[in-house]
Amino acid sequence: MIKIIESTNKHQMLPFIMTIFVYYAELYLFLLDYISSFFFCNILALLVILWPFYLLGIRKTNMLKHIFLFSFIASFLLLIYEVPLISMEGNRYVVSSYHPPEELVKSSGIYVLGVNTTEVLLEEGLEEQDFLELNSHSMIFDINQVTNIHRYANKTIALIQLIGINLEVDYVHQMSMNVNAYLSTGNIAIDEFLSRNNVNGNSAGLALVLSSLIEQEEVKNAKTIGVTGAISKTGEVIEIGQVKEKVLSANKINLPYIILPLGNLEEANEVVESLNLPIEVIGVQTVSDAIQKINELNEEIKGESE
Structure with missing residues (x-):
């Protein structure tokens, strides 16, 4: 008798087990880019509709009714969580393109090397090559299609930020x-640069410090x-990304020298x-x-002039 009751209880849990199984199976397929967010959410919506029909249309024990109700609530909450x-x-791509090196402090000779990184939405039917042809006047370094893993990470971070928790650095x-x-002292040009809306990342840190020291005649x-190169508060130089793009940007305006983190030296030389x-x-x-x-480098100038 006890075994029969245990077996019955296990079967009664099937609606909830099915909900969780379908959700994780869908999530797995979504993250691998096999299904779209529309399909993902539509299946969850189908479960939200399905469980009330079972709840209202079939005669059951109170315990089973509670299981169907719990399965409905779980499906509904999962749908709300994934709808964003x-x-x-959409046909979204992350594009890395040329950003002109900028001498923030006039006559300092220090040029900040940066890269424009933007997310673009292409019309349906257009592909990477079409975008490159349409923007042939621009110097585009790289273009990558946005994956579902990227979408899911952005969605999760955005939802967590809604409750006041900031996970992004x-x-x-x-x-x-x-x-x-x-530096311990301010600089108008540097403050203006840091206040721009289009500044991303921390790789300008070394250039900002050197520009300020030159302006102060130190x-x-x-x-x-x-x-x-990024820097720490104590002046340690920290590795950065997009090294190839920054080398190409420097070459475009004929800069003869690049100073960067030692950890990026090998890649830059390659x-x-x-x-x-x-x-x-x-x-x-x-x-x-x-x-x-x-x-x-400046001693070389003196040596040449002598």
């Missing part, structure tokens, strides 16, 4: 804090140098050598190293 994915659907704020902590520089670019790449570990390298 539909707004992220504000790299621009972090860069601002580190630059100001190292460092003298007569060379034109492309600079990229780009320079493979494309035979007329650029000398210099790797540094600290702001002090960068200052020393700038002094050495």
